[in-house]
Amino acid sequence: MRLRAFFIAVLMLLAGPVLAVQPDEILQDPGLETRARMISREIRCPVCQGETIDDSTAPISRDLRLIIRERLLAGDSNDEVIDFVVERYGEFVLFKPRASGWNWVLWLSGPVALLAAAGGIWLSRRQRQAAPPGPPVPLSAEEEARLAEILKD
Amino acid sequence: MLIELGHFALILALMVALIQTILPLWGAHRGNHMLMALAGPAAVVQFALVGFAFAVLVHAFVTSDFSVALVVSNSHSLKPMLYKVSGTWGNHEGSLLLWTLILALFGASAAWFGAGLPERLRARVIGVQGSIGVAFLAFMILTSNPFLRMVEAPMDGRDLNPLLQDPGLAFHPPFLYLGYVGLSMSFSFAIAALIGGRVDAAWARWVRPWTLAAWIFLTIGIALGSWWAYYELGWGGFWFWDPVENASFMPWLLAAALLHSAIVVEKRESLKAWTILLAILAFGFSLIGTFIVRSGVITSVHSFASDPERGVFILAILGFFTGGGLVLFALRAGTMEAKGVFGLVSRESALVANNILLAVAAFVVFVGTMWPLFAELVLGRVMSVGEPFFNAAFTPFFVALALILPFGAILAWKRGDSGRVMADLGPAALAATGVAVLSLALLAGQGMIAAVALVGAGAGLATVWKQIPARFRARLPLLMLALAVLGLVWAVQTGRSALGPLGVMLGSWVVFGALTDLWGRSGRGGDRLGRLLRLPRSEWGKVMAHAGMGVTVFAVSALLAWKVEEISVVKEGESFRLGPYDVQLADVREVRGPNYISTMAEMVVTRGGARVVVLYPEKRAYPVQGMPTTEAGIDYGWLRDIYLVIGDPQEGGGWAVRAYIEPFANWLWGGCLMMAFGGLISLTDRRYRVAASGAKAAPKAAKVPAE
Numbered sequence: 001m002r003l004r005a006f007f008i009a010v011l012m013l014l015a016g017p018v019l020a021v022q023p024d025e026i027l028q029d030p031g032l033e034t035r036a037r038m039i040s041r042e043i044r045c046p047v048c049q050g051e052t053i054d055d056s057t058a059p060i061s062r063d064l065r066l067i068i069r070e071r072l073l074a075g076d077s078n079d080e081v082i083d084f085v086v087e088r089y090g091e092f093v094l095f096k097p098r099a100s101g102w103n104w105v106l107w108l109s110g111p112v113a114l115l116a117a118a119g120g121i122w123l124s125r126r127q128r129q130a131a132p133p134g135p136p137v138p139l140s141a142e143e144e145a146r147l148a149e150i151l152k153d
Numbered sequence: 154m155l156i157e158l159g160h161f162a163l164i165l166a167l168m169v170a171l172i173q174t175i176l177p178l179w180g181a182h183r184g185n186h187m188l189m190a191l192a193g194p195a196a197v198v199q200f201a202l203v204g205f206a207f208a209v210l211v212h213a214f215v216t217s218d219f220s221v222a223l224v225v226s227n228s229h230s231l232k233p234m235l236y237k238v239s240g241t242w243g244n245h246e247g248s249l250l251l252w253t254l255i256l257a258l259f260g261a262s263a264a265w266f267g268a269g270l271p272e273r274l275r276a277r278v279i280g281v282q283g284s285i286g287v288a289f290l291a292f293m294i295l296t297s298n299p300f301l302r303m304v305e306a307p308m309d310g311r312d313l314n315p316l317l318q319d320p321g322l323a324f325h326p327p328f329l330y331l332g333y334v335g336l337s338m339s340f341s342f343a344i345a346a347l348i349g350g351r352v353d354a355a356w357a358r359w360v361r362p363w364t365l366a367a368w369i370f371l372t373i374g375i376a377l378g379s380w381w382a383y384y385e386l387g388w389g390g391f392w393f394w395d396p397v398e399n400a401s402f403m404p405w406l407l408a409a410a411l412l413h414s415a416i417v418v419e420k421r422e423s424l425k426a427w428t429i430l431l432a433i434l435a436f437g438f439s440l441i442g443t444f445i446v447r448s449g450v451i452t453s454v455h456s457f458a459s460d461p462e463r464g465v466f467i468l469a470i471l472g473f474f475t476g477g478g479l480v481l482f483a484l485r486a487g488t489m490e491a492k493g494v495f496g497l498v499s500r501e502s503a504l505v506a507n508n509i510l511l512a513v514a515a516f517v518v519f520v521g522t523m524w525p526l527f528a529e530l531v532l533g534r535v536m537s538v539g540e541p542f543f544n545a546a547f548t549p550f551f552v553a554l555a556l557i558l559p560f561g562a563i564l565a566w567k568r569g570d571s572g573r574v575m576a577d578l579g580p581a582a583l584a585a586t587g588v589a590v591l592s593l594a595l596l597a598g599q600g601m602i603a604a605v606a607l608v609g610a611g612a613g614l615a616t617v618w619k620q621i622p623a624r625f626r627a628r629l630p631l632l633m634l635a636l637a638v639l640g641l642v643w644a645v646q647t648g649r650s651a652l653g654p655l656g657v658m659l660g661s662w663v664v665f666g667a668l669t670d671l672w673g674r675s676g677r678g679g680d681r682l683g684r685l686l687r688l689p690r691s692e693w694g695k696v697m698a699h700a701g702m703g704v705t706v707f708a709v710s711a712l713l714a715w716k717v718e719e720i721s722v723v724k725e726g727e728s729f730r731l732g733p734y735d736v737q738l739a740d741v742r743e744v745r746g747p748n749y750i751s752t753m754a755e756m757v758v759t760r761g762g763a764r765v766v767v768l769y770p771e772k773r774a775y776p777v778q779g780m781p782t783t784e785a786g787i788d789y790g791w792l793r794d795i796y797l798v799i800g801d802p803q804e805g806g807g808w809a810v811r812a813y814i815e816p817f818a819n820w821l822w823g824g825c826l827m828m829a830f831g832g833l834i835s836l837t838d839r840r841y842r843v844a845a846s847g848a849k850a851a852p853k854a855a856k857v858p859a860e
Contacts, residue, residue: 023720023721023809041540041541042541044537052539055388055390091536094537095537095539096538096539096545097536097537102532106520106521106524109516109517110513110514110547110549113512113513113516114513117512118509121505147353150354151358
């Protein structure tokens with residue numbers, strides 16, 4: 001009896017979809033299809049954990065992929081399609097937050113950090129040139145010998 | 154009974170860790186030799202106790218002891234033995250025990266190999282290491298006890314997540330933890346140096362092998378995880394910028410920076426404060442990684458089932474060690490004076506640039522990973538940050554890093570000669586451009602002609618090389634750089650089509666730069682080979698690791714740019730085209746595995762009528778966990794992988810099939826392995842062995858033959 005239950009369970013599982021993009025979704029026009037794939041790589045599946053709708057097997061991702069293709073067929077540009085999706089599902093679905101408002105902090109963190117580092121180095125170099133370091137603290141004889149031994153080779 | 158003994162051993166280990174922390178630190182403060190001498194034995198005993206507890210847990214998993222709650226929720230009697238063992242750390246409690254075991258192992262290693270350290274430094278290092286042990290043992294005993302019993306033992310367990318039942322993932326966590334936790338040694342050394350108030354060349358030489366070891370383990374761990382994602386998740390991707398992946402990537406970047414800055418401390422006694430800061434931050438990011446994976450604040454495919462109480466505890470650990478370390482740093486950093494002064498064009502400057510770029514790159518990953526959390530808590534907005542963001546925001550820094558690497562690697566210390574370095578790198582720049590041109594020609598189907606032309610041009614250039622004015626030779630790398638930037642601009646305006654050639658050029662530039670470095674070390678005139686063989690191992694390690702990074706850059710670019718994808722419906726017996734190949738779906742059948750049922754396809758790959766390979770992609774269903782997995786059929790090759798995935802039966806008959814050509818996929822893991830191997834070679838360099846062992850007693854004792 002247990003074996004039969006096992007097989008029923010397995011059959012039910014096998015019925016679940018495993019592929020993300022299904023063959024029947026693919027558009028005839030390869031140019032449009034490429035754009036559709038590019039867009040769907042930037043849209044997050046609303047119910048999964050950190051998957052794009054391009055990778056996700058959830059039914060809602062399939063719906064989204066179909067919507068994207070519908071909009072593309074209707075002649076929308078990539079940005080218009082993304083706007084359309086964001087309007088309905090919120091900015092949560094955007095894997096690449098828009099560079100606007102607070103998000104500038106996110107986008108500029110790298111360049112600003114680089115500038116800050118460069119500025120810090122420039123300052124410290126200037127300081128050092130202004131005030132040359134005093135005589136170094138001498139090592140004790142024992143430390144000197146030990147250091148010489150380690151650095152020998 | 155055994156289980157209770159394991160539990161008891163953990164509590165004892167906590168007590169020993171407390172002793173290991175308090176007494177040696179106090180002894181070092183008061184100059185008490187006896188208390189300081191306690192450090193080593195305490196660390197070894199703590200390791201033995203945690204090791205015993207770990208062995209008990211492994212035993213429970215191997216024997217399927219379903220009276221233990223952890224075994225019930227993560228194992229099953231039908232599971233293959235390998236996964237029974239690896240199931241020990243495939244869950245929160247068990248992996249925490251593994252983490253603590255490795256922490257204790259590093260403490261004990263400091264006791265075993267640290268005989269050459271000054272007494273106080275050694276006592277402090279082991280003491281600080283003990284304090285981290287206290288925190289994690291307390292965390293485990295109070296919130297995540299792996300030894301809890303069931304009131305009533307069930308007949309069988311709930312099995313391990315089938316995605317984790319895989320050889321790649323069985324060994325991925327131990328390596329990753331060896332890396333994460335290895336950074337605790339750098340941290341302990343940094344704190345000990347701050348307490349003692351002295352950072353010098355000898356200190357840098359002691360701390361470098363530990364950092365290097367941690368970095369090697371992290372490299373291998375990350376590569377294993379990425380490889381697993383590639384073949385197991387079923388769409389041939391290798392990196393997803395998932396929070397958990399980022400959690401391991403940030404410490405890797407900082408450890409790489411730390412490795413390089415420690416060189417400057419060792420050779421030139423500069424950048425001391427910065428190196429200490431990096432050591433604190435690198436371990437801090439390891440802890441942040443732990444927090445991300447285990448607290449559940451950030452959702453991820455990989456994270457363990459999480460609960461807030463644990464998150465708060467880890468946050469407290471993170472705050473105590475990172476915050477405490479930074480406060481101590483702020484108080485004491487001023488006492489560390491730089492001795493070596495260096496010019497703007499010098500190896501030191503190049504290493505500073507390396508450090509800045511690596512640190513900024515890590516910072517970008519950090520901000521991107523934490524941004525959704527910040528947006529939700531502070532801005533009240535639900536947001537996502539994923540692959541497209543990181544590709545745009547992270548890549549420029551890494552590209553810059555790869556661009557300057559060959560220059561920095563051959564620049565002289567203190568004051569370098571930029572003109573000479575440029576002239577030395579001319580051939581590397583030309584060769585890299587040649588590879589890019591070749592790749593373009595291959596795409597256009599003119600590979601043979603291009604290869605012949607390039608070899609001819611290369612040979613011609615080599616013969617007249619010396620006659621070219623040095624002034625012009627020195628401009629070559631800049632010329633190539635300008636070409637590459639032009640190509641990039643062109644690419645931005647026309648789409649992504651230039652990503653491949655440019656990335657390939659960048660990767661080759663790093664590889665040829667590493668070879669130039671090696672060539673330059675062989676000196677001039679005869680006996681180059683002899684001189685090469687006599688080079689210190691750390692030089693070989695450096696060249697190998699740098700070349701490995703070049704190969705990785707090369708492979709990532711090629712994979713992203715030239716992957717071929719084909720999604721189609723085929724009936725049994727039908728074929729479809731995949732690039733130059735024909736793929737026939739010969740058969741689909743049901744197969745039973747030990748704890749799963751599989752739909753297995755037989756797919757015959759041919760090229761121009763000749764059979765290339767027969768692959769068996771599978772779709773597995775694990776009934777106990779109620780979860781399907783895909784097992785791609787992969788033909789691993791030198792220049793490309795063929796990657797086939799079988800999908801669902803279609804309504805009108807036939808099966809959905811996904812097929813990929815993944816160019817240079819193996820070079821990606823190969824590059825990572827080269828990096829790790831380079832580190833390993835460097836680790837065996839004589840200087841570190843001398844520094845790590847008791848150098849004082851060694852010379853005489855070594856002459857006496859073993860009895």
